[in-house]
Amino acid sequence: MPDALYRGPPEDGLLIAPLDAFTAVYHRASGITHLLTEPAPQILAILQERALSLDSLLDRLERDYDLADGTREALAARLDELVEAGLVARL
Amino acid sequence: MRHAFSVRIGPIGFRIGSDWRAPIATLETLYRNYPGPRDGVADFTVRLFARRPWRRFVRPSVEIGGDYMLPEAAPLPLRQGLLAAEMAMNLQMALGVRRYLLLHASAVERDGHAVLMTGISGAGKSTLATLLAARGWRFMGDEFALLDPATGLVHAFPRLISLKNEGIAAAEAAWPAARMGPLLRATPKGDIRHMVPDARAIATMDTPATPALLVFPRYGFAAETRPVPPAEAFVRMTQASTNYVALGEAGFRGLTGLIAQVPSVAIDYPDGASAIAQVEALWSAL
Amino acid sequence: MVRVVKDARVLARALADPASIAGLDADGWTALLAMARAEQLIGTLAMRVDGLAMPAAVKAILDDAREAAEHGRRAALWEAEMARRALAAVDCPVVLLKGTAFVAAGLSAGQGRSIGDLDILVPRESIDTVEAALLAAGWEWVKPDPYDDAYYRRWMHELPPLIHRERDRMIDVHHTILPLTARITPDPVALIDDSVTLENALRTLSPNGMLIHAAAHLFADGDLAGGLRNLWDIRCLVEEFGTDGLAADAGRHGLSAQVARSLRIVDALFGAGEATGIDRLYVRRVTARDGWGRPTRPVTRLAFYIRSHWLRMPPAMLARHLWTKFRKA
Numbered sequence: 001m002p003d004a005l006y007r008g009p010p011e012d013g014l015l016i017a018p019l020d021a022f023t024a025v026y027h028r029a030s031g032i033t034h035l036l037t038e039p040a041p042q043i044l045a046i047l048q049e050r051a052l053s054l055d056s057l058l059d060r061l062e063r064d065y066d067l068a069d070g071t072r073e074a075l076a077a078r079l080d081e082l083v084e085a086g087l088v089a090r091l
Numbered sequence: 092m093r094h095a096f097s098v099r100i101g102p103i104g105f106r107i108g109s110d111w112r113a114p115i116a117t118l119e120t121l122y123r124n125y126p127g128p129r130d131g132v133a134d135f136t137v138r139l140f141a142r143r144p145w146r147r148f149v150r151p152s153v154e155i156g157g158d159y160m161l162p163e164a165a166p167l168p169l170r171q172g173l174l175a176a177e178m179a180m181n182l183q184m185a186l187g188v189r190r191y192l193l194l195h196a197s198a199v200e201r202d203g204h205a206v207l208m209t210g211i212s213g214a215g216k217s218t219l220a221t222l223l224a225a226r227g228w229r230f231m232g233d234e235f236a237l238l239d240p241a242t243g244l245v246h247a248f249p250r251l252i253s254l255k256n257e258g259i260a261a262a263e264a265a266w267p268a269a270r271m272g273p274l275l276r277a278t279p280k281g282d283i284r285h286m287v288p289d290a291r292a293i294a295t296m297d298t299p300a301t302p303a304l305l306v307f308p309r310y311g312f313a314a315e316t317r318p319v320p321p322a323e324a325f326v327r328m329t330q331a332s333t334n335y336v337a338l339g340e341a342g343f344r345g346l347t348g349l350i351a352q353v354p355s356v357a358i359d360y361p362d363g364a365s366a367i368a369q370v371e372a373l374w375s376a377l
Numbered sequence: 378m379v380r381v382v383k384d385a386r387v388l389a390r391a392l393a394d395p396a397s398i399a400g401l402d403a404d405g406w407t408a409l410l411a412m413a414r415a416e417q418l419i420g421t422l423a424m425r426v427d428g429l430a431m432p433a434a435v436k437a438i439l440d441d442a443r444e445a446a447e448h449g450r451r452a453a454l455w456e457a458e459m460a461r462r463a464l465a466a467v468d469c470p471v472v473l474l475k476g477t478a479f480v481a482a483g484l485s486a487g488q489g490r491s492i493g494d495l496d497i498l499v500p501r502e503s504i505d506t507v508e509a510a511l512l513a514a515g516w517e518w519v520k521p522d523p524y525d526d527a528y529y530r531r532w533m534h535e536l537p538p539l540i541h542r543e544r545d546r547m548i549d550v551h552h553t554i555l556p557l558t559a560r561i562t563p564d565p566v567a568l569i570d571d572s573v574t575l576e577n578a579l580r581t582l583s584p585n586g587m588l589i590h591a592a593a594h595l596f597a598d599g600d601l602a603g604g605l606r607n608l609w610d611i612r613c614l615v616e617e618f619g620t621d622g623l624a625a626d627a628g629r630h631g632l633s634a635q636v637a638r639s640l641r642i643v644d645a646l647f648g649a650g651e652a653t654g655i656d657r658l659y660v661r662r663v664t665a666r667d668g669w670g671r672p673t674r675p676v677t678r679l680a681f682y683i684r685s686h687w688l689r690m691p692p693a694m695l696a697r698h699l700w701t702k703f704r705k706a
Contacts, residue, residue, distance in 0.1 A: 015340065017347035022322035026343040030455040031336070031448060032544070033329065033343055035322060084515065084543075086459055092669055104434065106407060108669050130432035131403030136411045136670055158414045158670060189441035339448045 003054060005091040006079055008047030016041065030086055039070065040078060047088055054079065092138065097127050101237065101248040101296050103188070104128025105180055109139040110147050114172030121173075121251055121272055121285065124293050135159075135183035139175055142166070155179045159186035171275050174283060177251065184235055184248075185333035191237035191246060192338055192345040195331040198231035198245060199223045204303035205245050206370060207236050207353075209331045215310040215366065218258040221286070222363050223370065225265035230292040231300065240338065240345030243352065244299035249292045251285040259284045261363055303377060305355040308366060312359035316369055324355035384673065385605060385664040386646070388412045388422070392609060393647035395426045406435050408668025415670035416605045420446030420489035446489040453477045453492040456546050460495060461579050463514035469503035470580055472572045474551065474590065478581040479610070482573075486613035490606070494538070494547040498582075500569060501552040508536055508550065516541050516548060554590050563593060563630035584618035585626045592639040593632050600682040604663035605646075612643045 015026040023041045025034045036044075042065045046057060058075055082088040092108030094115040099105070105128070109115050128134070138156040141147040151169035157179050164182070167175045184193060196209035197220035206223075208216045217233040224230035231247035238245050251272065254262050259282065263271070272285035307319060307327065319327075328346055329335045335342045356373055360366035387409060390397045401409060413419040423439035423446070431439075457477050464471050472478075474496035479487030499507050516539040520526060526537050535551040553565035568590075572580040582590055588611060595607045620640070627636035642659050644650030652660045662681050665674035672678060 015343055017343070017351070019321040019325055019347075019350065022325075024322075024325055024343070024347055026340060028340065029451070029458070030544075031339045031451050033335075035326065086455070086462075089462060128434065130434035132406045132410070132432055132434040132438070134434075134438055136407070136414075138669055138671065140671075156671075158411060189444055190437065337445065337448060339451070 005051040005053055006047055006057065006083070007051035007089050007091055008044050008049075009087065011048055013048070014044065025087075027087055032086070034085060034087065039065065039075075040082060043075075043078065043082065044087060051091055092140070096122075097131075097133055098122045099126045099128045100180075100250050101232070101246055102190070103135070103184065103248065104133040105135050105137060105183070106133035107137045107139070107176055107180070109172070109176075110141045111139070111151065111153075111169060111172065113169065114139055114153070114176050117173045117272060118176055121270065121287055124287075124290065135180070135187055137176065137179040137183060139172060139179065155182070157183055159183050165279070167278070170273075171278055173272055173285060174275055174278055177253065177285070180250070181234065188237070188334055189337065191239055192342050193332055193334045194236040194238055194245075194328065195234070195333070196236045197233045198236040198247065198300075199228035200231050200247075200300040201228050201374070203300055205231060205236070205300035206304045206306060206374065207245065207302060208306045208308055208370075209328070210308050215258070215308055215360075215363075217252055217254060218261055218363060219308060219366055219370070221252055221254070221258075221262045222265050222367055224289065224292065226367065226371075229295060230288050231296075238302070238345050238349060239299070240341040240348075242299070243301070243345070243348055245302050246299045247292070247296045249288040249296050252288060254284050254286055256281045262286055302349055302353050304370075304373060305349070305353050306370060306373070307355070307357040309357065309359045310366075311361070313361060314365045314369060315359040316373070317357050319355040319357050321350050321355070325350050383667075385412050385416060385666040388416065388418065388666075389605065389646045389664065391422060392418065392425050393612070395429060398426055398429060398431065403432070404668075406432065410435070410438060411668060411670035412666050415666055415672075417491040417603065418606055418609065420449070420491055421606075421609060422489070424489035443489060446491065449492050450480045450487070450490075452546070453480060453495065456495040456541075456544070456548070457481060457579060458577070459514075459541070459544070460497060460511070460548060461577060463516075464507060464510050467503060467506050467510050469500055469507070470569055470572060471507075472498040472569060472580040472582060473575075474498055474554075474582070475594075475610075478587065481575055481579065482581050484613065485617050486610045488613075490610075494549050496549045496551060498551045498554070498565065498569065501565065504536065504550065504552050511539055511548065511550070515543060519547065554593050561593070561631045561635075563589070563632060567629060584614060585620075585623050588614050588618075588620075588623060588639075589627055589630055589632055589636060592627070592636045593630070595639060596635040600678075601659070601662050604659075608639065608643050608646055608663060611639050612647045615640065615643065 009029060013028050017024040022035045022037055025036055039061060042061060046060050054076055058072060079088060083090050094109045094112050096115045096118050097106045107118060136158050139153050140156060142154050146152055152166040153169055153172050153175040154166045155164045155175055155178060159182055194207060196207040197216035198205050198207050199220050208219055210216055220230055220233050230249060232249050233252045235248045236245050237248055270287040275283045305324060358369045360369060391409060413422045419442040423442040453476060457473055473481050476490050476492035477495055479490060519538045519540045535549050538547050538549055540547050554563050555561060568582055568586050571583040571586055573583055574580050591607055591611045595604060627633045641650060641656055645652035645660055661674060662677050665672060665677060667673050
């Protein structure tokens, strides 16, 4: 079975307001407001552009945001939270 | 319905119908300086009614209804009819307003800029607004401040001020000439007395203000002031707004705009005089 | 011109013939708005009279109602999407019902409509898999009461209602469109076979299927609470799709009388028809609302309430049901 792909909302699908350590995110499709901490806003920004597998996402986070300290397991856990919140769809 | 009264408070028009004359007579007296709804069409209908016809006379008990209702709303005895009317009007506001983000806050204004005071019941927001108004601030409301997401301005909602328990004496001392409603003893919220806002508050209720300060007061502690981080202020305000979710995108824009625009400060206070001094000191430092 | 508002016929007229609002004065508008709110038709009314001349205060109220309906539409579509994701791995058709189906398919019946729970229809043999998939995706039982639960599973046409623990929204999963206790037993297999696939692979009933479901729900299942809104749905579906083959389809499900009656009442309320005989009672029931938004005609209402339980259950079981409810109340 190929790796699952993860996809974020369309480019205009989110309103983002950085507050402090938290970022308020309004999800247009659901009308739900989420409060996120790093690296969730970065994950969403990447997955809004295109669908990626877990490993490709890990690469992009390291390359674009210098978030090299996260493990694959930790990222998978964050992704699961975003999937449950409906912000990310598992394809 | 048998008896009816219409009134406009700030931008919101109400039509109140009742099976009894008494609550309507009280409303007519206390709201006599207020205008009627715009174009004669109320935004919300409120109904005070007897569940069974004979309950108009036998142990009369006032059921609360209207455009928006809560199934669990308990009836009140007829002598608390004014409270029933005010609760029903608040309910319409909490569940029905869409044009404005409804902030559960009292508000006072000076030079076109508003201080919003929010907090749980008993935090003293009504009393504080009343005391500040006695010192020359314009009273905008003791329960709801209406934030227009399109302009960022806050609109007044100067309904009758709902004073509770020890707040009653404090407000009476600050406003000895104010017109008062009947003293309602032993309501579900303790002793309650309604006070008519001062003439200026009513005359200027259509003038909005720019929010300048967001205060989270807490009564019964030694005087202390601390800044509230933006995320905490945002979350507390989403909880203090009954229509944040219903407004969707407009609510998000309105509230994140407010949090970015004004400082948020928590104040603990032991008594009214301290709180006044704390708020005015924060104001001077803006 | 000042009209005396006697019942919700004034609301039905405003929906069917929006230009009829031209004669309303301030009190007439106030009454119409209160009725429309009480019948959960304020958003529909707002869409229908949009752009016509009206007092500024009324326009502001109706603008709000349209906004609220749009928000409701988005929330309903999101619930459908979340159900779709949860059920993607279950290999069975998932048919959206009622309001969610109308907005998902972009039908006129969905314009401004208030939408409550998410209702879906799935094949009976898939119901256990569907239930397990929803529970795994965050839905939970609403009622822990064992009597209600056993009652639902044994006699109703749906699972006991589920609510999502995060989003606080309900889903009703049906495997047919009337309770198994009702004397009429529509054919859910045919309804699912005839259903129409949407872009996202969710389905709606066929136009005739939607009409038959609306009529079944109104006359065979319900006590006509919310009847005016249901009849407006039917009126919109007929206007959009016509009634080709409807009588034959209704016959296949044993719902000929209900569908025919619903068309007659729609014509009496929203068209040029005149209700006669028993139909007049139905019209009296669905328009029993005054200008304060209060329910009126308590005797007519009670008669329809008892009738709804009578229709759903054989008498002995009805007695048992009301007795159990009574003891718990």
